[in-house]
Amino acid sequence: xxxxxxxxxxxxxxxxxxxxxxxxxxxxxxxxxxxxxxxxxxxxxxxxxxxxxxxxxxxxxxxxxxxxxxxxxxxxxxxxxxxxxxxxxxxxxxxxxxxxxxxxxxxxxxxxx
Amino acid sequence: xxxxxxxxxxxxxxxxxxxxxxxxxxxxxxxxxxxxxxxxxxxxxxxxxxxxxxxxxxxxxxxxxxxxxxxxxxxxxxxxxxxxxxxxxxxxxxxxxxxxxxxxxxxx
Numbered sequence: 001x002x003x004x005x006x007x008x009x010x011x012x013x014x015x016x017x018x019x020x021x022x023x024x025x026x027x028x029x030x031x032x033x034x035x036x037x038x039x040x041x042x043x044x045x046x047x048x049x050x051x052x053x054x055x056x057x058x059x060x061x062x063x064x065x066x067x068x069x070x071x072x073x074x075x076x077x078x079x080x081x082x083x084x085x086x087x088x089x090x091x092x093x094x095x096x097x098x099x100x101x102x103x104x105x106x107x108x109x110x111x112x113x
Numbered sequence: 114x115x116x117x118x119x120x121x122x123x124x125x126x127x128x129x130x131x132x133x134x135x136x137x138x139x140x141x142x143x144x145x146x147x148x149x150x151x152x153x154x155x156x157x158x159x160x161x162x163x164x165x166x167x168x169x170x171x172x173x174x175x176x177x178x179x180x181x182x183x184x185x186x187x188x189x190x191x192x193x194x195x196x197x198x199x200x201x202x203x204x205x206x207x208x209x210x211x212x213x214x215x216x217x218x219x220x221x
Binding site for chain 2: 031033035037041042043044045048056089091095099100101102103104105106107109
């Protein structure tokens with residue numbers, strides 16, 4: 001069964017460092033998302049990406065965040081200068097054309113120290 | 114702003130019991146999703162529905178659009194059903210707004 005793959009599964013970084021979280025969505029999917037879940041809290045939307053551009057972003061997704069689909073397969077989330085409050089589980093998701101279920105990756109647990 | 118509320122927050126059941134988890138949302142939506150999150154953190158989509166009822170194995174999801182309410186039922190619950198069950202609404206832009214989740218523990 002096709003799946004969304006995220007790497008790394010766990011990343012520890014120093015405050016102020018840049019991190020790149022990587023995702024390989026399902027190959028024929030068109031819509032791509034990043035969500036995050038701070039420990040003990042609900043999952044929150046960060047950004048959606050369609051047709052090689054951001055289609056929607058939340059208030060959380062400020063100038064420190066960026067997304068790219070550099071080579072048609074990978075989908076990355078970059079945090080330029082990490083803060084302690086960026087510590088969370090980050091989920092990538094993708095879905096196909098029209099109404100359909102979203103497929104989620106296993107998540108990357110980011111710990112900022 | 115769409116708000117999604119789930120109840121109960123925590124649920125403990127004996128193996129074999131019938132379980133119901135409720136979800137309500139505040140604005141009109143295009144679809145309602147039920148997802149399962151296991152202790153390791155991974156999220157699996159269970160159902161997406163926009164009307165009526167769907168069934169998959171021992172899981173049943175229903176939605177009442179007029180009342181802005183959905184339920185997830187588990188028949189003949191089993192310890193392997195222990196997980197966090199999350200309701201999420203979708204309103205036109207394909208992004209999901211998540212509830213806080215219901216932590217289910219099924220005891221043998």
